[in-house]
Amino acid sequence: MKKILFxxxxxxxxxxLSLPLLQMKFDFVKEQQLVGVFSSTEQPMWTKDNWFAGNFQATSTSWFEDNFxxxxxxxxTDNQINWTVFNEISSKTNTRLIRGLDNYLYEYAYIDEYSRRPEKKITDLEWEVQMLKRFQDELKKRGIEFLFVISPSKAALYPEYIPASYIFGDRQSLSRSYDIVVDYLDTYGVQYIDGHTIVRNIKDQTDYEVFTKGGTHWNYYAACKVNEQIIGKLEILFGKKMNHVVCDPPIVDTDAYGMDEDLIGLTNIWTDEDVVGSVPHPPLDIQEPNNTFIPNMLFVGDSFSHPLLQVMDNRVYRYRELLYYFKRRITFDNGVYSETTDDILNWERNIGxxxxVILENNESYMHDIGFGFVEYALTILESGMYDDT
Known part of the structure; x- marks a missing residue:
């Protein structure tokens, strides 16, 4: 009996032990979708050369680790155990994630900037604003308006949930780059919308959250409220009425979707119930006045542009272009999206x-406004090479 049991x-x-190998061969159970950074390796082919060179074993091991x-x-399961038992985030990502108080999630880079690290030179920040002013003036000469939009940082809006060990208390008396830049924007007369102040007022004066627990970007309600201010500013600049997107009253529930759950998605755990919180959803109806002006817009910005543009797409305009980090060109044309990395800045098509031109930049990244776009565009504008087109 003992032998049989053994x-x-x-x-x-x-x-x-054989189940993982059988799963690799037959794929009889659908694998779960993982989010984050993964190495992409093809199954190595045995050859005499890579065998004697010692490469076959290393590439085979790497491939098996990613595909068993x-x-x-x-x-x-491993990530869930670390999350639940050890209060840690162990998922492999290209950005460091921090689990804050009450399960608010942050990207470390934003916390670092909120702690005034590294400190930026005031002269460099002033130069960034001077470039914006020159760009604004060059566009104005050609009958093109300019607006600079500052998007908010979660660390700056919700510092109360950042673990104390990540805050450098001795640096809190220093001015943030955001504060310095805003002062210079006023000094030099750059047209701008301060999304940080708008969103902070919502947080301080209402019960609505402006960032979700599990997201790193402003939520759609906050983006919608900033859009209200953008449209108001554009109506003043153009002297014309435009479509308005309805933000209030929002529908409040706990259903986060899209970019509202981008960080919790990166944790790759089984359940996100710990980060469930209140989420306001704007109605996004359209108010169309008579003789509505539909502008032709170029946006330049980072990932915070996406919630803002999703609020505006097909409501404020029918066509727009986004130069994303000044590396990719993403177009929206009557509901159809397309993307390319070719010919990022074509003067006649992109600006002329x-x-x-609306330039969005997060308050945590004021040392490189526009990601090289402003400098590049100025070389074209100030040269006058396209002024006769």
């Missing part, structure tokens, strides 16, 4: 036929 145990043990059966289930 035999059964051995067979069961071997069967369990039930990998996604084991990864999520536009009514306005």
């Amino acid at each position: 035999f059964i145990i051995i067979v069961a043990f071997l069967a369990v 059966g039930f990998r996604s289930y084991l990864v999520k 036929d536009k009514d306005i």
